[in-house]
Amino acid sequence: MAGGRPFRPSAPRRAAFAALLTLLLLASLAFLLSSAPAAASSRSSASSPPSRLAAIRRHAADHAAVLAAYAAHARKLKEASAAQSLSFSTLSSDLSALSSRLASRGPLPEDARRPLEKEARERIKHARLLAADSKEGFDTQSKIQKLSDTVFAVGEQLARSRRAGRMSSRIAAGSTPKSLHCLAMRLLEARLAKSSAFADDPDPSPAFEDPSLYHYAIFSDNVLAVSVVIASATRAAADPSRHVFHVVTAPMYLPAFRVWFARRPPPLGVHVQLIAYSDFPFLNASSSPVFRQIEAGKRDVTLVDYLRFYLPDMFPALQRVVLLEDDVVVQKDLAALWHVDLDGKVNGAVEMCFGGFRRYRKYLNFTQAIVRDRFSPSACAWEYGVNVFDLEAWRRDGCTELFHQYMELNVDGALWDPTSVLPAGLMTFYGNTKPLDKSWHVMGLGYNPSISPEVIRGAAVIHFNGNMKPWLDVAFNQYKALWTKHVDTEMEFLTLCNFGL
Numbered sequence: 001m002a003g004g005r006p007f008r009p010s011a012p013r014r015a016a017f018a019a020l021l022t023l024l025l026l027a028s029l030a031f032l033l034s035s036a037p038a039a040a041s042s043r044s045s046a047s048s049p050p051s052r053l054a055a056i057r058r059h060a061a062d063h064a065a066v067l068a069a070y071a072a073h074a075r076k077l078k079e080a081s082a083a084q085s086l087s088f089s090t091l092s093s094d095l096s097a098l099s100s101r102l103a104s105r106g107p108l109p110e111d112a113r114r115p116l117e118k119e120a121r122e123r124i125k126h127a128r129l130l131a132a133d134s135k136e137g138f139d140t141q142s143k144i145q146k147l148s149d150t151v152f153a154v155g156e157q158l159a160r161s162r163r164a165g166r167m168s169s170r171i172a173a174g175s176t177p178k179s180l181h182c183l184a185m186r187l188l189e190a191r192l193a194k195s196s197a198f199a200d201d202p203d204p205s206p207a208f209e210d211p212s213l214y215h216y217a218i219f220s221d222n223v224l225a226v227s228v229v230i231a232s233a234t235r236a237a238a239d240p241s242r243h244v245f246h247v248v249t250a251p252m253y254l255p256a257f258r259v260w261f262a263r264r265p266p267p268l269g270v271h272v273q274l275i276a277y278s279d280f281p282f283l284n285a286s287s288s289p290v291f292r293q294i295e296a297g298k299r300d301v302t303l304v305d306y307l308r309f310y311l312p313d314m315f316p317a318l319q320r321v322v323l324l325e326d327d328v329v330v331q332k333d334l335a336a337l338w339h340v341d342l343d344g345k346v347n348g349a350v351e352m353c354f355g356g357f358r359r360y361r362k363y364l365n366f367t368q369a370i371v372r373d374r375f376s377p378s379a380c381a382w383e384y385g386v387n388v389f390d391l392e393a394w395r396r397d398g399c400t401e402l403f404h405q406y407m408e409l410n411v412d413g414a415l416w417d418p419t420s421v422l423p424a425g426l427m428t429f430y431g432n433t434k435p436l437d438k439s440w441h442v443m444g445l446g447y448n449p450s451i452s453p454e455v456i457r458g459a460a461v462i463h464f465n466g467n468m469k470p471w472l473d474v475a476f477n478q479y480k481a482l483w484t485k486h487v488d489t490e491m492e493f494l495t496l497c498n499f500g501l
Contacts, residue, residue, distance in 0.1 A: 091127055098123060180222055180471070182497035187223065187256035190263075190493075202258075207244050207271040209317040214338055215244045217311060219304045220326035221253045223260050224471060224487070224494075231486045233330035234270045241269035242335070246315065248307055251276040264488055277307055280314055289407040305421045308384075309403045309428065312391045323387040324461075327446065327469055329483050332460040337388050340436065346399055347429040348388035350441040353380040363423040364416050371415055375430055382433055384422060385463040386441040393432075403428045445470075445479045456482070 098120055207213055216233070220226050226247055234240045245266075249257055254276040266272045277283055285292040290306045307314075311321055322337050324330075342348050352358045361377035394400070406427050409415060416423030442459035444451055446466025456462055462482060468475050470483035487494070 087130060091123070091130060095123055095127060179497045180224065183224060183493050184221075184253060184256040186493040186496060187259040191255050191259045202274075204273070205271055208246070208273045209315075210244070211317060211319045213242050213244050213271075214335055215246065215315070215318050215321045216334075217246045217248065217308070217315075217321050217323050218326055219248050219307045219323075221249050221302075221304060222326050222471075223253070223257050225326040225469075226257070227260060227264070227488060228483060228486045229324055229326060229328055229330065230266060230270065230272060231488070233324075233334065234266065234268055235486070236330050236332050236334070237268075237270070238333045238335065240267070241271075244271040244273070246273045246275065246321075248275050248277055248304065248314070250304060251278045260491075264491065277304065280310070282313055283307075283310065289404050289411075293407070293411060306424075308421070309400055309424070311389055312394045312400065315391065319390070319392050321389050321391060323384065323389060325385045325463065325465070327464040328385055328461050329464075329486060330461050331457075334460060337386075337440070340388055340434075342388065342390050342393070342434045344393060345432045345434045346390055346393045346397060347382075347425075347433040348390075348436050349382035349384070349433055350386065350436045350438055350443075351380045352383045352443060360426060363420075363426055365414060368415055370409060375427070379430070380435075381422075381426055382435070383441070383443055383463075383465070384425065385443060385465060386436075386461045388436070397432060399428055399432070445476065445482075449476050449478070451479075 098116075218226055218229060230245050230247075233243065233245075237243050247257060254274060257274045261272055261274065282288075283291065285295050288310075290303065290309075294303060308323055311323070315321060320338055322334065337348075340348055356378075358381045359377060360375050360379040360381060363381060364371050364375060364377075366372050366375075366377050403424060406415070406424060410418060410424075416427075439458050440460045441463060442451065442455055442461070443463045443465050445456075445462055446464040446468045448466070456479075462479075464470050464475075464479070464483065470480050475483075
């Protein structure tokens with residue numbers, strides 16, 4: 001800066017920008033190529049010119065949405081770059097001029113020297129802060145991660161725009177990656193080919209209702225991810241025969257789960273119960289606002305994510321359940337979670353706030369009176385992934401009924417973003433959550449490339465929350481092996497469905 005040179009982007013910045021442009025072009029090309037066969041299929045299957053025109057119009061609208069999103073992202077990048085360049089150039093010129101003023105003067109009296117020193121310190125402090133705030137902009141991997149988030153967001157937006165009709169269609173969201181959808185279809189084909197080999201409704205095991213055992217609930221439509229959760233937890237357990245996994249999925253995916261676990265029975269005596277949420281008669285529009293809002297077209301959510309709020313009704317014989325997300329890997333025996341003292345509270349979870357970040361203000365709309373009156377904006381938020389639920393305390397405090405009240409109040413999305421399930425949990429279990437030791441649950445492997453190996457090794461459970469899931473090509477290479485080592489690679493369908501494991 002001392003020479004007053006004009007600002008020029010550094011080599012890392014140019015590399016980051018080139019990577020961004022390349023990824024944008026590749027993402028656009030991949031989208032166009034993947035849409036082309038669907039468009040051809042629509043044209044060949046259309047029985048009349050209006051049908052063909054409707055298909056063309058739909059594909060044109062989809063492509064327009066993608067390109068508009070990319071254009072908006074490009075404009076933001078350009079504006080941010082221009083503003084940053086101006087800030088850098090201005091401050092560089094100011095510091096150069098100040099340096100020249102200091103160099104051209106001889107010894108100064110105290111009253112003249114102090115203002116110059118103060119000005120220099122302030123400018124240097126400003127330069128240091130500006131450089132620190134802008135460091136992320138020169139980090140290629142961070143830029144690529146943000147671009148991936150944008151691509152995922154566009155894909156989700158297009159998938160949501162196509163969901164319509166029956167509730168089951170909305171649940172089978174179009175955002176499911178092609179390889180996972182292929183796997184589910186292959187498993188269903190295997191079941192149809194040998195229907196006699198798979199029981200439609202296996203006899204329940206007494207272990208499923210034994211409160212003396214260790215019970216886990218997993219809500220998911222992703223059979224591969226669930227198999228990894230169960231395999232990793234089983235290998236980490238000191239006594240696997242005492243661990244019971246209750247897997248709840250959509251009715252359309254239940255046959256695929258049954259085929260997988262029939263061909264690959266749970267090892268070491270662990271117990272696995274496979275259930276469709278349709279098996280619970282109380283889950284209907286008359287008793288659940290979630291079902292009611294989805295049927296009325298007022299919610300565009302993955303229903304299985306909200307089933308966690310019905311745990312006490314689903315498992316009336318149980319006293320404690322640990323909720324595991326389907327994107328976790330278990331590294332240590334979890335039996336001790338059944339002995340954690342929750343101090344009479346309902347939920348045990350690892351908090352994720354630090355400093356002023358990830359507080360309740362991030363997730364709830366405090367411009368609403370009901371939010372201001374009931375919650376503190378500085379309260380520390382926790383995360384789903386590994387949650388210990390005391391079902392008896394849950395029943396005592398009526399948490400499901402409280403959840404229903406908040407869902408009804410948020411019917412228009414005024415209290416929190418209705419596409420996220422976490423704010424509903426933060427409200428429902430506010431003041432009723434016991435913080436767990438952070439080593440139980442280390443988060444961020446799906447968005448943070450800088451988690452230390454020591455922290456990961458010390459974690460009981462690692463969580464790939466974020467867009468970069470371990471079964472996707474965009475997963476971080478440094479973390480992916482932690483997940484893939486638990487994948488049953490001998491299952492032939494994985495190769496057929498092009499999983500890059």
